[in-house]
Amino acid sequence: MFVLAITGTIFIVVATLLIYTLVKFRATAAKANTEPAQVYGSTQIELAWTIIPALIVVVLTVATARVIHAIQDAPKPPGALEVVVIGHQFWWEYRYPTLGIVTANELHIPVSEPSGPRPTFLQLMSADTDHSFWIPQLAGKTDLIPNRINELWMDPDRPGVFFGQCAQYCGTQHAKMLLRVSVDDPDDFDAWVQAQRQAAAQDESAADGRRVFETTACINCHTVRGTAANGRFGPDLTHLMSRATIASGAAENTAENLRLWIENPDAIKPGSLMPAMKLSDSELDALVRYMQSLR
């Protein structure tokens, strides 16, 4: 707001002078055939309108440098949560190294109270091209660049669900690499962590689907902890049903959309790297039932 106040004031002052000039010094019929005084310049005026902007710039740069340092060089308090974010074309991988959790696309972080601050410190990496992590209501953006580790911290002061999306063009489906962050009360967060730590739910009624999953190429890309599937190319599906959306926010997490996504991903996110799995109808139905059992 401070910066806006300064630039806004400059605009009002200069624009007013401009408008005044245009009105006061317009050519009139009375002055036709005469030329105005031919003034070449004025050293004092030039000095004045050099020094004043220079002073404004000094003020702005001091203020800016202080904020840059405060944000980028902020120390990490002991209670901070550590999350590793790995950007992929076109989804987000989240690892919580101290909590032993791996998930995808929907981030859960605890709310941070002033009495006992618990900010989240994110380490940002990329598996392929450049991406950028941007949740406008929680923090400025920082890019995810391959072969580089960037850091970002968020200190949310109220719970809620916050939206964002990838902000650095990363390929065909950059537009649908959406972000969803759930800032949870401490109890909700702990409950979520506990649930995510468990291995995949074993639901006997979905055994057919599980067999389909384990005997097709699914396991090459996806991980379901507690089964043979430990692929790293695609999102971790162990607790797929704990998410509100699939395909990194491109569609709601419903049976219909799951079926469509596996059968024909181009219908939801054309150009994404999920292949159409070419399964029969019965296999597809069984597989979707299995997916829905992964709570």
Add this chain to the structure above:
Amino acid sequence: MSTEVMAISSAQQAERTWREALHEWVTTVDHKRIGLLYIGFALVFLVIGGIEAVIIRIQLMAPHSDVVSPQVFNRMFTMHGTTMIFFAAMPILFGFGNYLVPLMIGARDMAFPRLNAFSFWLNAFGGLLLYFSFLGGSGLYGAGSAPDVGWWAYAPLTARAFSPGSSSDYWTIAVLVSGFGSIGTAINLIATILCMRCPGMSLGRMPLFAWLYLTMSGMALLALTPLSAAQLMLLVDRYLGGHFFDTQAGGSATLWMHFFWIFGHPEVYILIIPAFAFMSEIIPVFSRKPIFGYPVMVAATVCIAFVSMSVWAHHMFTIGLSSYANSFFAITTMVVGIPTGIKIFNWLGTMWGGQIQFKTPMLFCIAFLFQFLIAGLTGIMMAAAPFDWQLSLSYFVVAHFHYVIVGGILFALFGAFYYWYPKVTGRLMSERLGKLHFWLFVLGFHLTFDVMHIPGLLGMPRRIYTYEPGRGWDSLNLIVSIGAFVQVISIAVFVANLLISYRKGAKAGNDPWDAWTLEWSISSPPPAYNFASIPVVESRRPLWDLKHPEDPDSRYE
């Protein structure tokens, strides 16, 4: 001037067939013809780039639109940016420089006429090569068509792993080739301005237009080289087993960013400085006063040239540079605003105390002043890096730079068209159509680019082919698109004016605006040899001295 200036009208052109005329134009080395070739080609690419923009805006009018596929949309924004910067803006500005600089300094042509022609054809073929990608970009793997990597072509998106086929190569080579053309014209302008000024025209007496084109050419030499180098390195990566930018093999994505923006930031000053040149010639004439503070204007321009080479990483505030690096670039970016602001104040000082005539060229210059002021201020906002961590890569930035390029450069270009068209063709453009064009364009421009700041502030990133409803962006995008359609109508009026006035415009004579620089001393259009005898000047405004022998500038300078 101590010798008379003969206003010789163009010699009668012998009858020639269309084939002979075409041959003359294709083989010309005359700076005036080359200037018109540049401008003509650039106008065609301006329209093509505009069509690409319209496709983008139609797609973004509503959320979840499927007017075009994501693949086509990504090609559209890539081609729009690349076309506008390299094949519309650069060539049209070089075209004006080519036509006017020799006339303004009393020379008969540029220093190197054949290099001049060669540079133009490099640029023209570069443009054709870029657009051939639509046909030929499928390459060996059947993948790719026009490039879709954004006009900055960030690594590693351009690596073979992520851009199969040849589409990225079309981007690389087309821009590389046209870059060599720009370097050629820059060399030519520098040599011409330094070596071919008429007698009496010291550096301190040449029009500001010449100073600004001299500065811009120096910057072009410095800025285009890193880009060309990076493009060659990219070709080595893609075809000769190099790994400069290949992150999968340990290369560096940020290396490309540094190379690109060391070009990219001075590039935008290369684009705006000629616009400043137009402003500095037109505003004095229509205020009926000399430019306020000529020496300060020169100093400010040279200052801008130097400082602008030190600000490039303000395009990289989000990539995770250290706080010291970010602070440095924030400071230099704000510092470059000081000489730029001084120029605005000097134009204001020129108008102050004058007798302002609101003819069409002046209308466009007045709009420039307001719009460039706003654009500069949003730039200062983003120079505050923490602010930029929110605004970067969003539609706020897109709004900012279109405010400079369209609201600044294009408006100044329109002013320049209306001002110098009579000199080039011998006829005035229609004031009525000119004012219609002006007001329509002001309406369309502000509808689009004022409103566009808001989705950026609300979190809408750039380069997305669609967006989610319910983020507050929907109606704003609709208004932005409507403004684009209004601008299309305005451009149609402008093109109509250009064409109609060629036949029906009022005869202009040598000096329709009662101006003061040397190009107004010869016929409209000028003869092939420009000046029957090389003029001798004694002040910055030789024609003022001629018209006011009782009160010449030479007495005061």
